[in-house]
Amino acid sequence: MKKQKPLILVTNDDGITAPGIVALVEIMKTLGDVVVVAPDKPQSGMGHAITINSTLRLHKTKTHGIKEEYSCSGTPVDCVKFAVNKILKRKPDLCVSGINHGSNMSINVIYSGTMSAAVEGAIESIPSVGFSLCDYSHDADFSAAKKIIKTIVENVLKNGLPKDVCLNVNIPKLKYDKIKGIKICRQARANWVEELDERHDPSGKPYYWLTGRFENYDKGKKDTDVWAIENNYVSVVPTQFDLTAHNAIKEIENRWKL
Amino acid sequence: MKKQKPLILVTNDDGITAPGIVALVEIMKTLGDVVVVAPDKPQSGMGHAITINSTLRLHKTKTHGIKEEYSCSGTPVDCVKFAVNKILKRKPDLCVSGINHGSNMSINVIYSGTMSAAVEGAIESIPSVGFSLCDYSHDADFSAAKKIIKTIVENVLKNGLPKDVCLNVNIPKLKYDKIKGIKICRQARANWVEELDERHDPSGKPYYWLTGRFENYDKGKKDTDVWAIENNYVSVVPTQFDLTAHNAIKEIENRWKL
Numbered sequence: 001m002k003k004q005k006p007l008i009l010v011t012n013d014d015g016i017t018a019p020g021i022v023a024l025v026e027i028m029k030t031l032g033d034v035v036v037v038a039p040d041k042p043q044s045g046m047g048h049a050i051t052i053n054s055t056l057r058l059h060k061t062k063t064h065g066i067k068e069e070y071s072c073s074g075t076p077v078d079c080v081k082f083a084v085n086k087i088l089k090r091k092p093d094l095c096v097s098g099i100n101h102g103s104n105m106s107i108n109v110i111y112s113g114t115m116s117a118a119v120e121g122a123i124e125s126i127p128s129v130g131f132s133l134c135d136y137s138h139d140a141d142f143s144a145a146k147k148i149i150k151t152i153v154e155n156v157l158k159n160g161l162p163k164d165v166c167l168n169v170n171i172p173k174l175k176y177d178k179i180k181g182i183k184i185c186r187q188a189r190a191n192w193v194e195e196l197d198e199r200h201d202p203s204g205k206p207y208y209w210l211t212g213r214f215e216n217y218d219k220g221k222k223d224t225d226v227w228a229i230e231n232n233y234v235s236v237v238p239t240q241f242d243l244t245a246h247n248a249i250k251e252i253e254n255r256w257k258l
Numbered sequence: 259m260k261k262q263k264p265l266i267l268v269t270n271d272d273g274i275t276a277p278g279i280v281a282l283v284e285i286m287k288t289l290g291d292v293v294v295v296a297p298d299k300p301q302s303g304m305g306h307a308i309t310i311n312s313t314l315r316l317h318k319t320k321t322h323g324i325k326e327e328y329s330c331s332g333t334p335v336d337c338v339k340f341a342v343n344k345i346l347k348r349k350p351d352l353c354v355s356g357i358n359h360g361s362n363m364s365i366n367v368i369y370s371g372t373m374s375a376a377v378e379g380a381i382e383s384i385p386s387v388g389f390s391l392c393d394y395s396h397d398a399d400f401s402a403a404k405k406i407i408k409t410i411v412e413n414v415l416k417n418g419l420p421k422d423v424c425l426n427v428n429i430p431k432l433k434y435d436k437i438k439g440i441k442i443c444r445q446a447r448a449n450w451v452e453e454l455d456e457r458h459d460p461s462g463k464p465y466y467w468l469t470g471r472f473e474n475y476d477k478g479k480k481d482t483d484v485w486a487i488e489n490n491y492v493s494v495v496p497t498q499f500d501l502t503a504h505n506a507i508k509e510i511e512n513r514w515k516l
Contacts, residue, residue: 047306047335048368056454056466074468077305077369081468085452107381109501110306111335119501123365123449159513162506164447184511186502189422191381194343196314208314210332210339238506243367243377244444248420248496253442255417 006032006093006157009126011079013043013100013113016071017063020099023142024131025064027150028096031157035092036064037083039113040071044102046113048120049075058082076117084124094157095121098131099145101138105170105225106188106216109239115168119241122166127156129166130239134229135173144176148234152182161238168237172229183233188224190216264290264351264415267384269337271301271358271371274329275321278357281400282389283322285408286354289415293350294322295341297371298329302360304371306378307333316340334375342382352415353379356389357403359396363428363483364446364474367497373426377499380424385414387424388497392487393431402434406492410440419496426495430487441491446482448474 008028012021016038028034040059057073070087072079080095097117104112114130121128129152133145148171161167168187172179194212201207218224225235266286270279274296286292298317315331328345330337338353355375362370372388379386387410391403406429419425426445430437450470458464476482483493 042311045308045310047304047308047374049305049307049333050303050369050468052303052468053300055457056468058464058466075307078468081452082454082466085470086454086466107499110377110381110499111308116305119368123368155514162503162509165503165506168501182514184507184514186504186507187500189500194339196340196344199313206316208316208340208344210308210310210314210336212343236510237501238503238510239501240503240506241365241368241501242445242447243426243495243497243499243501245420245423245496245498246444248423248498249442249444251420252425252494252496256413256440256442 007090008032008034009083009088009092009095010034010036011038011076011097011117013039013046013076015039015042016061018101019138020101020142022064023146024096024099027146031153034066035083035088036066036069037072037079037087039076039079040073043075043113045111046075047111048077048116050077051075076113077120080117080120092126094153095126095128096131096153099142100132101140102132102136103134103170104130104132104168105229105235106190109168109187115239118166119239122164123241127161129156130168132170133173134170144174144179145171147176164242165238165240168239170225170229170235172232174232178232179234180232182236183228184236185225185228186223187237188216188218188221188226190214190218265348266290266292267341267346267350267353268292268294269296269334269355269375271297271304271334273297273300274319276359277396278359280322281404282354282357285404289411292324293341293346294324294327295330295337295345297334297337298331301333301371303369304333305369306335306374308335309333334371335378338375338378350384352411353384353386354389354411357400358390359398360390360394361392361428362388362390362426363487363493364448367426367445373497376424377497380422381499385419387414387427389427391429391431402432402437403429405434422500423496423498426497428483428487428493430490432490436490437492438490440494441486442494443483443486444481445495446474446476446479446484448472448476
């Protein structure tokens with residue numbers, strides 16, 4: 001009996017027509033049977049949002065030239081829920097999200113639609129990986145990223161992932177031969193110092209754009225993703241969905257004397 | 259010199275006029291100086307979403323009869339960012355979110371706007387707590403919840419919280435004298451088995467509602483939040499924003515032989 005090809009679910013947060021997902025689908029086609037379920041519009045910064053107070057639409061598309069591809073009116077997490085519970089006939093062997101146009105290092109993982117889709121895959125017990133290229137340009141060069149992604153996905157398909165863990169992969173904006181290697185890291189402790197950019201509409205009323213400055217509190221720490229990228233490595237952060245601070249349970253019990 | 263009263267930031271995800279936040283503000287007024295920055299409409303299920311692709315509005319309101327209260331057009335996390343970076347003159351001593359109309363136990367923490375606001379507070383190094391009452395009714399009885407919340411907040415103001423940790427507090431739908439106590443727990447491993455409820459619009463085109471069935475994989479485990487609530491305890495889960503699966507770093511390094 002012929003071995004079944006891996007079933008690969010592809011999604012993203014930049015929308016189903018973004019160059020990043022086009023590149024990702026191209027690689028995945030060489031590795032298995034691909035199904036795409038991705039947002040019909042940009043969904044950056046949507047984090048782990050789901051659509052519960054309004055309705056969802058799903059449309060067949062022909063962006064990627066494959067049999068099963070759909071655009072969804074919801075968030076990246078909605079897309080994974082749709083795929084798993086409505087579209088796919090069996091649980092996929094892999095869920096990949098991206099390639100995101102821009103970094104999802106450090107604290108950005110929690111705001112990222114790209115990574116939240118991968119985290120939702122992990123919640124569904126699907127080996128899942130989110131990919132980001134540290135280049136915000138629409139016309140970014142994905143050629144080095146494609147080679148890296150192929151290596152990582154082959155590894156995941158062959159060796160699996162630890163239970164309840166997905167991967168957050170960030171790729172530096174470099175030619176392939178300038179990339180020093182792949183580093184498994186932790187997310188750097190960092191934060192956005194926000195500036196609410198105040199403007200005025202034609203009637204004179206104020207409105208705001210969220211913008212800010214990234215502050216890395218783990219500067220120079222070699223075990224972090226930010227260090228890896230700054231030093232020309234691909235960063236791979238094993239990422240979990242259990243938010244329990246397990247070490248804090250005893251500490252709080254002691255402090256509170258319940 | 260008179261001791262400064264604690265500065266308390268209040269937000270939620272059900273919107274600034276929801277009975278849950280009205281109850282929460284009433285308690286907080288007895289404990290410190292209160293500033294409210296909350297969404298101008300329901301934002302349930304928004305997770306850690308932020309508004310980066312569109313603009314934000316902020317309006318002064320008079321819902322709670324206090325000097326500093328604002329409704330924001332964005333998500334619960336946007337509200338915390340607005341408060342910290344634009345509205346408050348100093349870092350607050352406490353950030354509380356809720357009282358959510360409905361449970362945020364277990365995996366729900368990751369989809370919850372209520373809890374994401376508390377997590378954002380923790381990212382900003384503010385002691386933060388999200389409160390949920392396990393009663394979805396708009397007319398829920400908050401009287402027991404108010405007593406519990408006062409106890410917990412007094413504890414947090416007095417004893418602080420571990421670094422980079424906020425609290426996810428769920429309160430059972432019971433009279434105060436039926437509540438057995440407060441349990442510090444971990445979040446139960448669980449999932450939503452989704453059903454995409456298909457309907458048809460007047461022109462015959464399909465649309466979908468996300469709905470589902472909660473499946474608890476940790477049934478009967480006494481150290482979980484679901485067990486606590488089912489057994490008439492208040493559950494308190496210490497919750498973190500570092501998504502790194504630290505234990506998996508070595509495991510992946512070994513599997514991948516980089």
